[in-house]
Amino acid sequence: MEVNPLIGVGILLVIAYVFFYLPQSQIRQILVFIILSMIGYALVITVAEMPAFGALNTPANNLVASRYIEGTVGETGALNVIAAIITDYRAFDTLGEATVLFVAIAAAISTLKTH
Amino acid sequence: MEDIVVRAVSRLIVPFIQLYGLYVIFHGHLSPGGGFAGGAIVASSMILYGISFNLEAGSRKLSHDLSSLLESGGALWYLLVGLIGILLGSNFLANKIAGVPLGTPGQLLSSGIIFLLAMGIGAKVASTMVTLFYSLSGGEDSDGNRT
Structure with a gap:
């Protein structure tokens, strides 16, 4: 419109x-x-x-999900699809998450001055 | 807190929580869980020890040196494991494409770098949660310094 x-x-x-x-x-x-x-x-x-829950032909049910479900064991050797996604397919993103944790705890310690 | 029931139960249950947390970390590629969840479970056992016994005694269990070692060691471990892919002639954090041996799916020692990365993430998350808890739980003395 x-x-x-x-x-x-x-x-x-x-x-x-x-x-x-x-x-x-x-x-x-x-x-x-x-x-x-x-x-x-x-x-x-x-x-x-929004599309109905579980409806076909929506972005949530496109090729990416089935690719992960079918290819995870062969491509990564892991049975846990989520672990395969966060530490193999999207490992660089998880490196960012670890960095966020590091920065957060460094800021908290430097602000609170404990120990 | 001076409660004999809480102390007795937490003394019994803390080792089992830690064992379960390590199980979740090391079986992250086989069963639900992984580095983040397992690290949070291990950290919650240490926080349980701290609130059921004594905050000072609990904070002495994980000293500042050890927590900073775990904290920066976890990040460095993640980066070093990621460099394996470059050393083998592929991209950063590459697993199968770089030729890392994957092992048999379903075995404990399988899935290449996923297993190694989960250990680093677990140590890092556990140390972050415990340090954050003890940083925020301390009171202030009469001079306004945090204890």
Whole structure:
């Protein structure tokens, strides 16, 4: 659906005005209720657009999942598909996770100064 | 905490939790679990020891030197295992493509670098959780220094 970008900017300006500049009053409460209802309605219709659980022909059921299930034992020698994904197919991503742990604990120790 | 029941039960159960955690780490490629889950189980046994006995006694079990060794050793171990792939003439962290022997699927010593990486991740996660717990559990003395 084509939407003029100016409409979106205008809506954002109205929301920002209501939330940040309008003084506390009955009108503000009504406007906040209307805006939150609209946001909630948008979220609900987005969820309603999602494919049904377990439906075929969705991104969750494409070739990648079956490739992992069928090829894991032959390609990695592991029986646990998840372990094969996180430490073989996506091992570089797990290196990043380990680095995140390292940085987090280094920051916590340097901030709290225990031991 | 001065509770004889909690102390007796945790004294009995801590070794079994640690054994189970090591089992989950070393069988990460065969059964549900892996480095992250097993490391968390091992760490939870140490945290149980700390809260059921004494926080100071618990923090002495894993000293600062040992935890920093586990912490940086786990990351370095991960990188060194990843370099195996480059030494064998392939990409970083490559497993079968680099020619790492995979062994028989289902055996304990199989799946190439997955088994080795899980050990590094397990040590790292366990030491991170324990250190974080003892860092946050300490109180403050009258001068405002954390104990």
